[in-house]
Amino acid sequence: MESVFKKCIVDARNLTLLYVEDNVGARAGSMLIFEEFFGRVIEAVDGEDGLEKFKNYHIDLVITDITMPQMNGLEMAAAIRKLSPQTPVLILSAYNEAEYFIESIRLGVEGYLLKPIEIGQFMDVLSQVIEKIRLKAEHDKLQTLLTQYLEVTDKSAIVSKTDKHGVITYVNDAFCTISGFSRDEIIGQKHSIVRHKDTPQELFQDLWKTISSGNLWQGIIKNRCKNGSSYYIKTAIKPILNKKGEVVEYIALYNDITEVMNPKKQLFDYIHSTEEAVVVLLKIEDFATVEDFYSNELIELLERRLGDKLLENIAKACPFEKIYTLGFGEYALAIDKNKCPLIALSLGQKIKELLKEIEEEIIHLNQIEYSASLIASLAFGGKEPYQSAHFGIKKAERKKINFILATDLILEMQAQAQVNMGIIVAVKKALNTSGIISYFQPIIDNKTKKIAKFESLVRLVDENHNLWFPADFLDISKKGRYYTQITQKVLDNSFQALYQTSADITINISAIDIEEQVTRNKLINLLDTHKEHAHRITFELLEDASIKEFDVIKTFIQEVKSRGVSIAIDDFGSGYSNFERLLDYDPDIIKIDGSLIKNIATDDYSISIVKTIVSFANEHNIKTIAEFVENETIFNILYALGVHYSQGYYFGKPQLLEEYKGISGF
Incomplete structure (x- = not known):
């Protein structure tokens, strides 16, 4: 596997x-x-x-x-x-x-x-x-070679011949057409007349060594036209031998592949031609927004002018000869590591300075002024430098930074991908074997110190009977198709718990859940099926910065509250929670964030915030729950502040519901 x-x-x-x-x-x-x-x-x-x-x-x-x-x-x-x-x-x-x-x-x-x-x-x-x-690519290659042989026969291929010293003795019309030189200008010259400065000298050394020893050489060469423009040719050079096996001349067949040599292909060809390459990838931030705002002509102008600026500025520190415009606001630079005069940290510092310079410069696009903000990723040699730099761009975007040193990052990504794949497989097996279960943690009425509610918390039991916590699998599942199935299993477990205890049941619901039509339908169907117990259900809304459909969420809240369900806001007091959001969600309960509770015995700032939240909640007839209640001291402070409910290890850890039998309030 x-x-x-x-x-x-x-x-x-x-x-x-x-x-x-x-x-x-x-x-x-x-x-x-x-x-x-x-x-x-x-x-x-x-x-x-x-x-x-x-x-x-x-x-x-x-x-x-x-x-x-x-x-x-x-x-x-x-x-x-x-x-x-x-x-x-x-x-x-x-x-x-x-x-x-x-x-x-x-x-x-x-x-x-x-x-x-x-x-x-x-x-x-x-x-x-x-x-x-x-196989298709190989077939196409063979077909192309066959076509070239036929074109040679018909005198329509690109053909040249040289003597054993490399002096050109013959070219056909196709050679003249693609190079722009006349036959008289070419005959008697060497192929250096069309050599492009971008083509590595090592390539020609390898070419000459191969053909002078009597062997066929094949490869891709970038040449220069008479007018200074460039073209790419797929080349096959065959030595012609006499009966003694001595080279008497060379014949070369060329295939013009300029149109199919996209910038990324050119970049890969260069990287592969080096023993070890330094690769820099750069990406315009929020390029999709730029595309929506500007016309195609302005986008092309922006990419061209920005590319010129990038190459001009960075070449002052490191002799990059070419910038590859990859499209979609992405650029690449590459150089043989042996030709780079800087170490990784020094080059990285130069790139950071370049990013700052570019951001401060104004790019004039006809009558429009544009200021570019870029992300950069540097792979200083190592394994698969392009792929490492590519993953580096993604990682920088996630971390919201504008530069990352990504050397050998592909190894980390491959290892993480294998771990993620293992998690996905474990989740799939758990779903098929009833391995997605619910643990329940008690929520205590502070006045009676009896269990008033249970919060339903998802767990995974793998094939080796190991218990997985949400942090072990839930984030990966959220990126996959199994998350919805996990949610539905937790919902079934939670509603079934209504018949195992007289306490209320609290269920965590995320914005992803509510925005998903299948999950919304599942929730409504469960409430209708168990409508006589719906008043004992609390949906605890988990805050999320990625909420997209506020109207859908507000409509859902109104719909479930009409069925008797209570709404709680989770982790209030930090993250994305704020008093303005309360006006949108109209909650019945506020769960005070645990970061405020666990330090409340020693932190006056935490006490002040909790007092404010409790005062606000009481004024609007909203109940409060404190989580992370770990000891009696914390409980006594919360009780004195007027917090209604407590949840934490002081009263009980999450466990299977049947383990609470016989406890007061169960």
Whole structure:
């Protein structure tokens, strides 16, 4: 499994995937996996969106759901087949009806994955598809060579001949056309007449060593036209030998590949030509917003002028000769590590200074002035420098910093990806084996010191009977399709607990849960099914900076409160919680953040804040709960302040509900 995973990472990192899925939760889950495998993943929300993006981007592989609005996955696949018959398509669906299989077979799709994705099956199918892509590339290469041989016969290929000293003795019309030189200007010269300064001298040394020893040399060469522009040629140079095996002349066949040599390919070619490369990736922050604001012409002008500034400024510190404009606001610089005069820390400092200079400069775009803010990632040699720098950009974005030293970061990312994959597998197995359970922690009425409520807390029991806490698996699950299933299992556990105790049950609900239509429907159905106990349910809303649908959340709160449910705000007093949010959520209960409670015996500031919260809550007829109540001293302070309920290890740790039997208030 591990070797397959590593091979998929290596083979897929230069592929662009188009992933089409209308379900937000499923899409987010699959993206967790796909982004670890593919160099780039383009998302589409339905068949029409997918087809449009297929037309607008270079796509190597398509993975699509079947049942979607507007245009389903099979209809989209059929349309893609007409545009590009060779592009591999994988069908991803929860459906297994014969008609879908028959239709997908008719379309000639490369694979059919059933939801939920089984990791081993996914890797097997992906490996097969990558092998097909590789074979197609090899086939295309052979076909290209065959075409060149035919063109030589028809005197329409790019051809040159030299004597054994490398002096040009013949070129055909195609050579003159692509180079811009006349035949008279070329004959008698050496190939240095078209040599581009960007092409490494080491390449020509290797070329001459190979052909002078009687062997065929093949490679890609960047040449210079007479007018100074450049072109790329795929080159094959064959020594012509006499009967004694001595070289008498050389014949070279060329294929113009300028149009297919995109900047990223040029970058990779350079990196691969060096023993060890230093790679710098730069990205314009919030480039999507820039794209929405400016026209395509201004975007191209911005990328060109900003690229020129970046190269001009950084070349003062390190002799980078070229900047690669990768598109989507991204740039790359690369240099042989042996040619870099700076150590990693010094180059990193220069890059930080460059970022500051660029941010302070004004770029004039016709009549518009623009100030650019960039993120930079430096891989100073090491393993897979481009991939490391690429992961560095993502990490810098997550950490909200503008520079990161990313040397060998790919090793860390691969290790983390393996850990994440293991978590996903464990979650899947737990869901299939009733391993998602609920522990319950008591919430005490401060006046009676009896159990008034239980908070339902999720736990995972793996196949080895180890107990996992939410921090061990929940964040990874939130990025995957299994999070919704976990939530639904916790909801079932929590509502079932209503029949095992007379105490109320508190259930944690996040913004992700409420924004997900499937989960909202589940909650409403459970409340209607258990409507005689709905008044004993409290939904504890977990604050989240990523809330997008405030109106959906407010409507949901109103709907459940009409059924008798109480609303609590979790972790009030820190994070995203504020008094203004209370006006939106109209809570019945405020849970005071534990960071204020655990230090309340020694921190006057914490006491002042808690007093303010309790005073505000009492004024608006809102109950208060203090969490992290660890000892009697803390409890006595909270009781004196008028806090209504307490929760913490002083009264009980989370455990299975049946373990509370016989306790007062159960």
